[in-house]
Amino acid sequence: MKGFASILPGSTIGWRATRSAILPVIVLIALLLIIGVSVSDRFGTARNLWNVYEQSTGLALVSLGQTLVILTGGIDLSVGSMISLLSELISGSIDGDASLVLPVLVGVIMLGALLGAINGACIVLLRVHPLIVTLGTGATLQGLTLLYSSHPPGKVPDGFDEIAYGRLFDIPMGASVAVLLVLLTALFLRYAPFGRYIFAVGGDESAARLMGLPLDRVIVFAYGFSGFCCALTAIFLVARFGVGQPYAGYNFTLGSITPVVIGGTLLSGGKGGVLGTLLGVYLLGLLYNVLNYVGIPTDWQLLVQGLVVILAVSIYVQKRKVI
Amino acid sequence: MAAETAKQTSSLRHLRSAARRLFAQVSIYIAFALLLAIAEIASPAFLSGSNISNMLQQVAPLGIVVIGQTLVIVVRGLDLSVGSVMATAAVAATAFNGLDSDVFPIIGVSLLIGLGTGLANGLLITKRSVPPFLATLAMWIVLEGCRYAYNGGAPSGNVPAFFRVIGAGSFHGIPYNILIMAAIAAVFVVILHVSTFGRRVFLVGGNPVMARLVGIRVDRVVIASYVLSGLLAATAGLVLSGFVGLVDNFVGRGFELDSIVAAVLGGVALSGGRGTILGALVGAAILVAITNAVLLLGLPIQFQLIIKGIVIVIAAALHVRTAAAP
Numbered sequence: 001m002k003g004f005a006s007i008l009p010g011s012t013i014g015w016r017a018t019r020s021a022i023l024p025v026i027v028l029i030a031l032l033l034i035i036g037v038s039v040s041d042r043f044g045t046a047r048n049l050w051n052v053y054e055q056s057t058g059l060a061l062v063s064l065g066q067t068l069v070i071l072t073g074g075i076d077l078s079v080g081s082m083i084s085l086l087s088e089l090i091s092g093s094i095d096g097d098a099s100l101v102l103p104v105l106v107g108v109i110m111l112g113a114l115l116g117a118i119n120g121a122c123i124v125l126l127r128v129h130p131l132i133v134t135l136g137t138g139a140t141l142q143g144l145t146l147l148y149s150s151h152p153p154g155k156v157p158d159g160f161d162e163i164a165y166g167r168l169f170d171i172p173m174g175a176s177v178a179v180l181l182v183l184l185t186a187l188f189l190r191y192a193p194f195g196r197y198i199f200a201v202g203g204d205e206s207a208a209r210l211m212g213l214p215l216d217r218v219i220v221f222a223y224g225f226s227g228f229c230c231a232l233t234a235i236f237l238v239a240r241f242g243v244g245q246p247y248a249g250y251n252f253t254l255g256s257i258t259p260v261v262i263g264g265t266l267l268s269g270g271k272g273g274v275l276g277t278l279l280g281v282y283l284l285g286l287l288y289n290v291l292n293y294v295g296i297p298t299d300w301q302l303l304v305q306g307l308v309v310i311l312a313v314s315i316y317v318q319k320r321k322v323i
Numbered sequence: 324m325a326a327e328t329a330k331q332t333s334s335l336r337h338l339r340s341a342a343r344r345l346f347a348q349v350s351i352y353i354a355f356a357l358l359l360a361i362a363e364i365a366s367p368a369f370l371s372g373s374n375i376s377n378m379l380q381q382v383a384p385l386g387i388v389v390i391g392q393t394l395v396i397v398v399r400g401l402d403l404s405v406g407s408v409m410a411t412a413a414v415a416a417t418a419f420n421g422l423d424s425d426v427f428p429i430i431g432v433s434l435l436i437g438l439g440t441g442l443a444n445g446l447l448i449t450k451r452s453v454p455p456f457l458a459t460l461a462m463w464i465v466l467e468g469c470r471y472a473y474n475g476g477a478p479s480g481n482v483p484a485f486f487r488v489i490g491a492g493s494f495h496g497i498p499y500n501i502l503i504m505a506a507i508a509a510v511f512v513v514i515l516h517v518s519t520f521g522r523r524v525f526l527v528g529g530n531p532v533m534a535r536l537v538g539i540r541v542d543r544v545v546i547a548s549y550v551l552s553g554l555l556a557a558t559a560g561l562v563l564s565g566f567v568g569l570v571d572n573f574v575g576r577g578f579e580l581d582s583i584v585a586a587v588l589g590g591v592a593l594s595g596g597r598g599t600i601l602g603a604l605v606g607a608a609i610l611v612a613i614t615n616a617v618l619l620l621g622l623p624i625q626f627q628l629i630i631k632g633i634v635i636v637i638a639a640a641l642h643v644r645t646a647a648a649p
Contacts, residue, residue, distance in 0.1 A: 075456075077580075126640035129593045135580055136636035143628030150625075254403075254460060267454040299475045303468025310461045314451040 022264055024315055025279040032286045040293040046170065048289070054172040056285040057164070058233050058240070060278055061178050062249075062256040064185060065116075065229030067277045068222045070260050071189075073202040073269025074130035076226045078119060078138035079233075079256055083249025085145040086112055086234035091244040092153035094160075101157065109231040115141070116227020120220035138253065145246050152243040163239035174236060181232075182278045189273060198222060202269025259284055262312045283312075350641065351590055355605050355612075362616040369619055376496050382611045383500035384409075384566065385581060386604050387559040389589075390511045391552030392582040393603040397515075397528040398548045399595030400448065400455035405556035405582055407466040408440050409575025412560030414470050414478050417570045421481035429483070433557040440466065441553025445546030463579070470572045478571060482564050490565020500562045507555070512600050524548060529596030585610050588638050609634075 036043035062079050069076045086108050094100045122133045166173045189195040197218045200208040209215050238244050259280030265272025287308060291301045362369040388405050395402045412433035419425035440462050447458035489499050515521040526534045527544045535541050564570045589606030591598030613634060617627045
């Protein structure tokens with residue numbers, strides 16, 4: 001029944017539901033902005049805020065894919081290794097040759113989607129918990145990454161950093177492309193039948209099966225999309241740092257889950273959305289930034305972040321319970 | 324006549340399902356034996372006395388953590404904070420003067436850290452209904468934050484010699500730390516598989532609603548499981564700090580996921596309500612044996628991760644097949 005309800009308009013994926021789910025994030029972001037502006041003159045400048053926007057791109061892209069996976073009731077713990085592997089492949093195979101940029105990037109994006117789809121296929125065919133499958137493929141991919149190169153390989157041609165740092169009228173372009181992708185995905189989830197199936201599968205898998213939804217394809221698609229997002233993240237990171245690294249994605253494995261959950265998507269699946277995730281990403285980005293301006297020593301920042309995460313998630317769940 | 328045939332097929336089916344269940348239970352031990360045999364054939368040094376002692380020493384800290392992880396997974400949870408608890412306990416062990424007279428205060432402080440973390444995990448999960456994955460992940464970050472706030476990322480000081488003996492010493496070839504693990508395992512086999520508390524744990528994991536209806540205080544059982552997991556992780560942290568000698572902020576890194584994998588390999592169902600301590604320990608032994616075999620075979624170290632990853636998925640898939648069969 002739950003699955004049936006969740007593909008009807010106005011229940012869990014309508015704008016009203018989205019609005020109430022992302023309200024706490026918006027309040028927290030507003031709070032951070034107020035704190036930031038009141039402690040420092042430089043915080044509120046366009047320069048600083050554009051920087052936060054620009055630096056959030058990597059996390060925004062991984063978390064976008066992670067959101068779709070979590071909406072199906074799964075989890076993707078292979079994203080970190082996938083990003084590391086793809087980032088090495090980008091700089092290693094381009095190796096300074098500008099003419100190779102386009103084919104390599106296209107190839108890496110396809111490879112990312114393929115690796116993600118393999119995750120999905122393993123989950124569907126082997127009927128193993130996604131946590132275990134992606135943990136396993138993650139370990140395998142990390143091994144392959146280190147086998148390919150245990151130090152940053154190759155280099156990228158001049159101008160490649162435009163992908164991360166390029167600006168048009170002062171607006172960071174790479175970051176804006178990521179935001180555009182999030183918006184497109186939000187529309188896809190809201191209006192395309194296949195997008196709605198994602199909610200249905202996460203809401204109640206057996207109900208979705210009884211309704212004859214293409215369950216397996218939905219799951220393979222979600223993981224494939226996550227792999228695609230990992231490839232984009234890898235491209236962004238290589239553009240930012242100038243080279244791929246064997247542990248480039250390490251922190252994203254668990255880091256990509258935090259914004260999803262802060263953004264109101266339930267870990268059990270079926271409820272949430274990508275817009276909340278994007279706001280969650282900005283919340284974390286602003287938090288880092290504000291902590292710096294407030295003058296909290298670096299050694300204490302991690303502790304504060306952890307406490308904020310606990311605060312954010314415990315507020316949410318309480319709210320959900322009431323509903 | 325027809326009824327008789329039906330009866331026969333039904334009894335046959337019973338027999339077959341019983342055989343399947345038996346196979347599901349013993350398959351992990353068969354797999355372990357096969358692994359040992361293959362590794363021994365590939366490299367005769369594998370089952371030598373010194374290498375066995377070496378592997379036992381490595382399996383002890385993981386084994387201690389896995390026991391707690393099993394408890395938590397059986398009540399439908401997950402504990403991602405164990406690695407961070409281990410590191411925090413280890414850092415606490417270096418915070419004193421490094422004298423043997425500090426052993427009791429160190430053990431006390433470490434266990435308090437484990438207790439506090441487990442309590443926080445349990446309360447977040449039961450009272451605020453935060454998903455276990457998230458609550459324990461957040462506690463992981465908080466503890467890591469505490470360590471940085473305390474030492475700025477550069478711990479100083481030594482663990483007392485006592486812990487070095489416990490962690491790295493051995494008694495006639497039998498490492499002390501495996502003896503500690505065995506003692507803890509024996510206690511927890513009784514707790515989980517014999518005591519009333521253990522029955523409650525399985526009931527809560529198998530069917531929380533039913534457990535509540537028969538009068539079990541579900542929240543308390545869940546909180547107790549996380550507290551026990553925290554205490555065990557702190558103990559493992561002390562044992563591991565004695566094993567590695569040099570303590571840094573990341574001494575237990577990777578144990579959170581390895582312990583989950585070991586439990587799943589050992590037949591503990593992530594959906595809760597099913598699993599044994601012994602199976603989980605064999606799961607831990609398999610992980611250590613794989614790592615060791617890769618080294619002995621002279622394969623590049625990267626293959627450890629690749630082979631481990633593949634084995635995890637295949638083993639879990641086999642479990643699902645045998646467990647899901649009627």
